[in-house]
Amino acid sequence: MKVLDSPVLESVRPFISDNTEQLYQSLNEHQAFYMFDNMILTKLRKQISNLPLLLQAFHQSPVFLIPDVVLEESVRNIPTKERYNDYYFELFKQLSAKKQLYIISMETIYQLLEKGMTKKQYIFDVMKQLALEAFRVNRDIINNLERCELSSFSDLPKLRQIILHNGNNAGERFICFFALLLVHQYYGPAYICSDDGKGVYTMYNTFVNNESLFRILGVDDFLMLKEQYILLSYDCILQLSIKNTGLSSKEIYAFVQSSGRNESRKVLYSLDGQSFHTEIKNANFAKWIEEGKIEIFF
Incomplete structure (x- = not known):
């Protein structure tokens, strides 16, 4: 079947x-x-x-x-x-x-x-x-x-x-x-x-x-x-969601906080051109996306 x-x-x-x-x-x-x-x-x-x-x-x-x-x-x-x-x-x-x-x-x-x-x-x-x-x-x-x-x-x-x-x-x-x-x-x-x-x-x-x-x-x-x-990854999806809308700083933070993302998950990303594989707290995640500093790979 x-x-x-x-x-x-x-x-x-x-x-x-x-x-x-x-x-x-x-x-x-x-x-x-x-x-x-x-x-x-x-x-x-x-x-x-x-x-x-x-x-x-x-x-x-x-x-x-x-x-x-x-x-x-x-x-x-x-x-x-x-x-x-x-x-x-x-x-x-x-x-x-x-x-x-x-x-x-x-x-x-x-x-x-x-x-x-x-x-x-x-x-x-x-x-x-x-x-x-x-x-x-x-x-x-x-x-x-x-x-x-x-x-x-x-x-x-x-x-x-x-x-x-x-x-x-x-x-x-x-x-x-x-x-x-x-x-x-x-x-x-x-x-x-x-x-x-x-x-x-x-x-x-x-x-x-x-x-x-x-x-x-x-x-x-x-x-x-x-x-x-x-x-x-879900973090990539969140970043693209924010990039493709005109959310304010307050709205970005509220969205990330309510998104259910796993703050303890290790993320592959670059920050100001330097590569990392670490956890990212929601406050930093929202801030770095808003500032355009972060590129998330997975």
Whole structure:
């Protein structure tokens, strides 16, 4: 059963599309897209009163993508339709009023690739090659991928199961994998919305000197890749929200204080051109953004 058919999702189903043809048209029109994990969706839900302001951060594209694995995780966490309705209805309702929400799966990605690649085996080869490069530090996944034969649409569940692995950080793995496949098809920039250091940032770091990955994606180097594959932590989203609005000093501070950001999270940033990886208290966070001194990387 597709996750969107789950009875738990009954109330939010009208707000999320699984129409591949519509998604194809949207991607061709807008090119850029945002991909979300559960952590960021939860933060947005908790900030429903600030949502109009937070949405100012997402000005590059109306296309919001949620991997089916991420939605499955949310259903496991909130397994009754009554609770799911209470928890997520207002978020998805408001998001769908401003943005185009799509659920994407391995099958969706295959169908999108099929529109741009002439031979089916090329599609399977690219999927396997990108998976091998994306997950190169996970030997269990790599060993299973190397043994996996991909030659037909019916093989996709095998690939999905291999990437799921033991379930830990599975949503983040699919976000990264799907984003790379879409970048391969010349869509992008891909904005990866996540606070997950282990599942997203660690993987991103493995891309830095990966010549094989650059060759598959058709980019010269990491500098070109990072223009098309962009990480957006919650702190990045807050900074962009403030930059894209005309808030006063008092309003910026009030927004940051009410934003639910984790002051104990270590942030990767530069301040006056010097790099840091430290915690940032809300008062400094608001002050440095207002003064234009800080650039947040993750």
